[in-house]
Amino acid sequence: MTITELHALFLAHPTISTDTRKIKKNGLFFALKGPNFNGNAFAQDALEKGAAYAIIDDPSYKTSDRFVVCKDVLTTLQQLATFHRQYSNARIISLTGSNGKTTTKELINVVLSKKYRTIATVGNLNNHIGVPLTLLSIKEDTEIAIVEMGANHKKEIAALSSIAQPDFGYITNFGKAHLEGFGGVEGVIQGKSELYDYLIGNHKHVFFNADDGIQKEKLNAYTKKIGFSTQDHQFYNIVFLGTDPYVSLEFEGKRANTQLVGKYNFTNCCAAILMGKYFSVPLDDIKSAIASYRPQNNRSQILDKDGFSIVLDAYNANPTSMKAALENFDSMPNHPKTIIIGDMFELGSTAKEEHQAIVDLAAKLHFDHIYLVGTNFFGTNTTLNKFNSFDDLKEHLLKNPLEKGNLLIKGSRGMALERVLDIL
Structure with missing residues (x-):
């Protein structure tokens, strides 16, 4: 079965499951393998629990026409996600970074959803499986998809970028995270910057923090960049007013009092405000979205x-x-x-x-x-x-x-x- 044919099957059964404990009725089950399990062995169970078809890569498990055999299930899932991304009219915003990815993703989503039909990465499903699943959650009426990308080794962001093919991108920061996998701070910078490499190489737009010296230097010669700053007036200015204990800020005369603690959340808010401005979300809607967001899941x-x-x-x-x-x-x-x-x-x-x-x-x-x-x-x-x-x-x-x-x-x-x- 070709990816085009599999995509047609997906459109007829537009939900994906990878765990038989969470089967989505009348959807597709992808029999992924892991270090301690073989998804092929669970494919029959998935069908019995309500999946319409099971995608497997071991033909010995096929017992009916409801099994679709491919060379490799994970690769097929990723290829299907990219095909669906190209099929969709949704604009893709990808973001990565050492800290603040999930909070920033959620802030961007609450701001842009004031004007657009959006979808965003659920939780932190931001890896080689989570990114494809996010892309496959794009509906026919989705206008913007916010896709979080995580990595703990070099080349991972490059691979995720090739799957998601974003139109826009943002890097929250470069910090001391996953130093073991990246081989030090310089490795972190190189690994996270793979998103820049994709965007620049494909002439796409980059959102960035113009007060971050590393980001500013890396994007110095690139023209398709949109930045925010607290001091440089050639970029979109946002003023940090303080934390007591929550972050408060001001943009274009609008004061927003957030429910986020810590100055480190200021730049997360700035990214969402900048994108709201770029996508013409009314200023009052941006302000109310930022003010209404409450962090969950043990995050600040x-x-x-x-x-x-x-x-x-x-x-x-x-x-x-x-x-x-x-x-x-x-x-x-x-x-x-x-x-x-x-x-x-x-x-x-x-x-x-x-x-x-x-x-x-x-x-x-x-x-x-x-x-x-x-x-x-x-x-x-x-x-x-x-x-x-x-x-x-x-x-x-x-x-x-x-x-x-x-x-x-x-x-x-x-x-x-x-x-x-x-x-x-």
């Missing part, structure tokens, strides 16, 4: 619980985002201030020095109580409270309850530090 959420005012930022962490979170929490006025921070993953050979640098920073800032959690933080040279595991922290806090007040919780996803909420 402010919660009030049992006498604590909590900044819950436990979705992920790397040295850049951890430093920003600590400095932001330090700038907040009220005391007492307690921080519980967990290990940062995927740092490779730099893990020891990066964790020590965060410990040294935390010790210099104005926190009343500091708790370090995880094997990396436990190995640092410090007299601060440190715990080898979450269970050790839990045991300590049950015997020695935290002082009520302001609390920052931040760590990599694998640390699952949101569990602290259950023991306050």
Whole structure:
């Protein structure tokens, strides 16, 4: 079956499943393989649960005409996604970066949806499987699709760009994330810049932060760029007004008070405002969209619980985002201030020095109580409270309850530090 024929089948059955526990009735099941499973073995089960057809790459599993055999299921899924992207009239905005991708994606979506029919990456389905699934969620009436791209190695963004073929792109920043896979900060810059490489090579538009020296230098000679700045008047100016504790800003005389904590979220808002302006969303609609957005899923959420005012930022962490979170929490006025921070993953050979640098920073800032959690933080040279595991922290806090007040919780996803909420 050709991709054209498979696409016709998809249009007749326009939903995709890759997990038999989440089968979408009358859709297509793609039998993906992983290190510990063979999707082909689940294809019959998918059909019995309501899938219309199963796409497999092992012909020995075919028992009826409802099985479509291809050479490789993942490659076929990606090719189908690209075909559908070309078939659609939707404009594609892709974004990547070390920090803030998901929040920025959601902000862009709430702004542009004020005027357009949009779709956006669900959650953080931003890899070699998630990007195709996002593209295949584009409907006939979709006008703009916002596609988040994640990577932890070089060449991944290049591959995702070739699949999505974006019309526009934006890089949030270059930070100390996935240093192990990228081979250092310079590798991060090269890897994330693969989105620039695609856009420039295909004469597409680039949105960018003109106050970011790296971005400005890389795009210096490129003409199809649209930038925002707090100071350079040749770009779209947006004014940072402060955080108390939420970010407030002003553009074209419109003041927007957001529900986002931390100055690091200012540029995320700026990107959404810039795109709203470019796509002619009315200024009042841009303002109301930015003001109404509330972060979810452990991303810079402010919660009030049992006498604590909590900044819950436990979705992920790397040295850049951890430093920003600590400095932001330090700038907040009220005391007492307690921080519980967990290990940062995927740092490779730099893990020891990066964790020590965060410990040294935390010790210099104005926190009343500091708790370090995880094997990396436990190995640092410090007299601060440190715990080898979450269970050790839990045991300590049950015997020695935290002082009520302001609390920052931040760590990599694998640390699952949101569990602290259950023991306050």
